Amino acid sequence: MSSTPVYIVCSPRPLVGKTLLARLLSEFLLLKDGTVASFDINLKEPSLLEYLPRITETADVMDTYGKMQLMDRLIVNDGIAKVLDLGFHAFDEFFKMTHEIGFLKEALRRRVAPAVLFIADTDRVSARSYPMLQEQIPQKALITIDNEYVVRGELPAEMGMGQVLRIPALPSFLKTYVDRLSFSFTDYLRNERDSSTELHQWIRRNYTAFRELELSLVPQRQ
Template sequence: MRRRSFVFVACSPHPRTGVSTTARLLTDFHLSRHAPVEGFDTDPHASRYADLFPAQVRIIDATEIKGQISLFDRLLVNDETPKIIDVWSRSYDRFFATVREIGFVEEARRNDVEPVLLFHADPTEAGLARAFALRAAFSDVPMIVVHNEGASPLGVGAQEILAHYPASRKFVIAPLDAAIARALETPALSLSGFLVAPPPDMSIVVRAALKAWLAPIFTQFRSFELRQQLNGAEFLK
């Protein structure tokens, strides 16, 4: 039996919530296991995600018909390759309007393609309201709330805020010390490659800190993956 292809939609209606970081981490998670992965960067002006993965990520203008065709037709292909979409905050409304207009979710299910919403939390009431609106619009699509503690800190009430989001699961991305975070901004740094062979000129302190930061993130991704595999296993039905 063919496995489902997952489409991960990393999104937020607000900037600076860590959407591109999540797309990057998910991509490196798959590459670290030598698994195929395909990404789409919907910011045609500052395509940070695409710059990091020129061989795996395409730049798509989701506000134009040509870009929408290129994106959604590819997402509907069940080739068992996970697809990751970095939804630019300025493309957020148009992207999800298109998803509704073309009946993407229904067509995806017919093709054994499973969309997953990765909604990024922020401390605003507006962000929470938009999460509920998205949940209402796509009630049968799995939603995971992502809290990037460095990009969008929620303060001492973080757990209470996250508990209000309409999602059954959450991913937490811990903050990094500023000196360590700067290492991530190096365009040539591949996190999947780093896990196999860290750059020889990288400080041993930075190496240790990056590995300690990545480990729980990748564990969360793997836990989700295993859960989905179990949910889809024939012998459990």
């Protein structure tokens, strides 16, 4: 059996588009594979659970029981891709935990392939957190997300050295549209006949980028 991917979408900062990215990725994997397991670790609403309740469950890393439950789900090579929407409040605790229990080594042993999708920002907290991830995460598994809505300009140099996935900024009126709880990216692709619309092209571009990211991780997962 090939390795099972686990995508950890994270940032130590709020309001950087983390849940939006987790939604996009979850819908892409559901469209491609027919199944996905998503986990929501957030304090504030709206959350991934509200957007995708059928494929999402809540998780907690602030107590031992919650940590064990989550790790038991993430460490299984069952062929079902996992997406973790890691709230900024749990960022430090989560990576402290994964380091202490040797999550990456155990994942490799069990043929599970974690990929950390770190949403870049220019603030001090992000600048301090990124080197910590570099020490823990193999370069191939640490993906910098350049959300143009957040980083308006060049990425910090140290965050652009590895693999970078760029998310183009949406106009404000379209962002308001996709932020509705009832909105589905895949349903929009299926139902909007005009493929030249800006939103249609934005979704397709991101889905294509996810597919290329997945293919780049294949050698790691074999």
